[in-house]
Amino acid sequence: MKNLKQIVIMGAITLGMGNSYASDLTYLNSSKETILTEATMEKSRPANNLVKIALLLDTSNSMDGLINQAKAQLWDIVNKFTHAKCGNDGRPQLQIALYQYGNDNLSSREGYIQQVLGFSSDLDEISEKLFSLSTDGGEEYCGQVIQTSLNQLDWGKNPDNLKMIFIAGNEPFNQGKINYKDAVANAKEKDVMINTIFCGAYEQGINTDWKNGAQLTGGEYMAIDHNRKVVHINTPYDDVIIKLNTKLNRTYISYDALGAAKIQQQSAQDDNAMEMEEAVAVKRAVSKSSRLYSNSSWDLVDASKEKDFDIAKIKKEQLPMELQGKSKAEIATYVEDKKRERIDIQKEIQELNSKREAYIAEQQKDNEKGELENAMFTAIKKQAAKKNYRWE
Structure with missing residues (x-):
């Protein structure tokens, strides 16, 4: 009888623990669901950008x-x-x-x-x-x-x-x-x-x-x-930045029908800036080294940064002549090499521009x-x- 009583008591405790666990599990699932919902909502909110x-x-x-x-x-x-x-x-x-x-x-x-x-x-x-x-x-x-x-x-x-x-x-x-x-x-x-x-x-x-x-x-x-x-102040860093801009242009890999025209447009706007004044060309080069200069619609390097980019989807005839005879693996390697080269050039331009801005701040008058x-x-x-x- 004593054993039976112990079994009943143990069963009740186990059942209580089970109910408590089930309740906790329900709560945790509910909380997780709430957290996930809030996270989803946060992602769905328009970015302040x-x-x-x-x-x-x-x-x-x-x-x-x-x-x-x-x-x-x-x-x-x-x-x-x-x-x-x-x-x-x-x-x-x-x-x-x-x-x-x-x-x-x-x-x-x-x-x-x-x-x-x-x-x-x-x-x-x-x-x-x-x-x-x-x-x-x-x-x-x-x-x-x-x-x-x-x-x-x-x-x-x-x-x-x-x-x-x-x-x-x-x-x-x-x-x-x-x-x-x-x-x-x-x-x-x-x-x-x-x-x-x-x-x-x-x-x-x-x-x-x-x-x-x-x-x-x-x-x-x-x-x-x-x-x-407009008074532009020339600095010891300008010539180097302009030379780096020329190197930067060589990292662009045009593709699709748009590519050739956009490469020409890029060059023409470099020329327009230089014709105004060398300092304007320098400022443009600095812009081109920034995140705001993005050309994924015609440049394979910028396009490769997109989540849905797939080099296999680019048709042979959409590529520049120098890449049309290469395999997909060779093209991917070529793009990665140009990407690394561009990052290095952009970083160098940004570093030189920091020194350039400090120089201008010392020389420039408010007026x-x-x-x-x-x-x-x-x-x-x-x-x-x-x-x-x-x-x-």
């Missing part, structure tokens, strides 16, 4: 200086963004769109406005479009060009993205059939900041509504001397900095801070 900048440039007769500044200082803006971080130490991608307005060569029915380039992260293409701009007299309708860019561009709905319009010109801000107040109100609804750059005296810009146009969205108003020549670059980056840093962007 995209900066969209639309440049609206007046290309009327008096704006040659503005266009030249934009051409010269594009690479300064890009290079500053290579050091940006956002959210949980993520690195933002940069997209730039380009409009011109106020040019007689443009359609009067369209308000003398043209989208030169939609949002793009292709730095060679952005450079090419900037260098394609020329000036001619016309009517400058600020409200209309702002509204056109809001309508035509894909601004997206991610509240974490940094979205900005920079409009530059020198005529009154209130001209044209679209009231600028309505246009900037629409920008505010899309979470797009309007930053205005008046090319002329600060007070004159205030009196012609440029400041008000910016303030209505919480943006920045700036006035610049657009005809002032020698680029007007357009300073105006834009002051606004960018201020507005980016509100979205948890920061610079190292």
